Each structure stands twice: as C-alpha cells, then as structure tokens.
Amino acid sequence: MSTQEPVKKGGLRGFFRRLATSQAELEAAELREDLESHGATPIAACGERQRFCVAGTLRTVTLRPRGGAPALEAELYDGSDVIDLVWLGRRKIVGIEPGRVVRAEGLVSLQDGRKVMFNPRYELRPTG
Numbered sequence: 001m002s003t004q005e006p007v008k009k010g011g012l013r014g015f016f017r018r019l020a021t022s023q024a025e026l027e028a029a030e031l032r033e034d035l036e037s038h039g040a041t042p043i044a045a046c047g048e049r050q051r052f053c054v055a056g057t058l059r060t061v062t063l064r065p066r067g068g069a070p071a072l073e074a075e076l077y078d079g080s081d082v083i084d085l086v087w088l089g090r091r092k093i094v095g096i097e098p099g100r101v102v103r104a105e106g107l108v109s110l111q112d113g114r115k116v117m118f119n120p121r122y123e124l125r126p127t128g
Contacts, residue, residue: 035055035079038053038055038103039053039103040054040055041053041054042054042078042081043076043077043078043080043081043082043083044080044081046081046083046108046115048108048109048110049107049108049109050108051105051108052105052106052108052117053105054078054083054103054104055078055103055104055125056076056079056101056102057077057078057100058075058076058077058097059075059076059077059082059098060074060098061073061075061097063091063092066086066088069088069089070089070090071086071087071088071089071090072090072091072092072093072096073085074096076102081115082114083108083115083116083117084111084114084115084117085102085104085116085117085120085122086117086118086119087118087119087120088118095124096122096124101124101125101126102123102125104120104121104122104123105122106119106120106121
C-alpha cells in the first residue's frame with residue numbers, strides 16, 4: 001500500500017499545461033475568469049442591438065475623427081473577443097489608456113464586422 005499523498009489539483013499536470021500554453025493563452029484564460037467578479041458578459045456572447053455589460057483590458061486607445069468630429073476609440077479585450085468602445089466628441093478621457101482594466105455598459109452594434117459600443121458608461125477598475 002502506498003503512503004504517497006494525492007497530487008494536488010493542478011499540481012504536476014497543471015505545471016506541464018502551463019509550460020505548453022502560450023503567455024497570451026494564459027492571460028486570456030485569466031481575463032475570462034475575472035469576468036464574473038466584474039458582473040460582465042463575455043464579449044464573444046454579446047449580440048448585436050442589445051445592451052450588455054463587458055469588462056476587460058484596454059489594448060489600444062486612439063483618436064480618430066468620425067464625421068468631422070473627434071472620437072476617442074479604445075479596443076477592449078476580455079479573453080474571449082474584442083469590442084471597440086467609442087466616445088464621440090471626446091479627444092481624451094483621464095484613465096482611458098492601454099493596459100487599464102475597464103467595465104463598460106451600453107448598446108452593442110456591428111460596424112465593419114467589429115463589435116462597437118458608442119458612448120458607453122464606464123468604470124475604471126483596479127488593476128492587479
């Protein structure tokens with residue numbers, strides 16, 4: 001009879017899985033796990049013409065004119081998909097910067113095959 005302790009869940013098997021998984025895949029899995037704590041819907045599950053709450057990390061933030069007016073655009077990634085957050089008439093919003101964790105609520109639409117949320121309500125979340 002063996003007196004070995006059972007291997008802890010995620011022990012050696014988890015170690016080898018982490019070795020075989022890319023850093024991007026690990027970060028995506030971590031972001032997906034955090035969705036529940038933010039009370040958010042995965043972006044991949046968001047349908048067009050419906051209101052949703054999404055949360056994730058801002059990948060890029062750019063200033064792009066739309067119809068002659070300024071528009072601040074930010075790409076939000078949650079580990080499942082991306083959505084563009086667009087604030088019309090804004091050149092800058094304090095705290096909206098790449099790497100920041102954000103929770104946003106609004107109407108999801110499709111534009112050029114990408115999910116977009118115009119003028120969403122947003123909340124800057126603590127990182128870490």
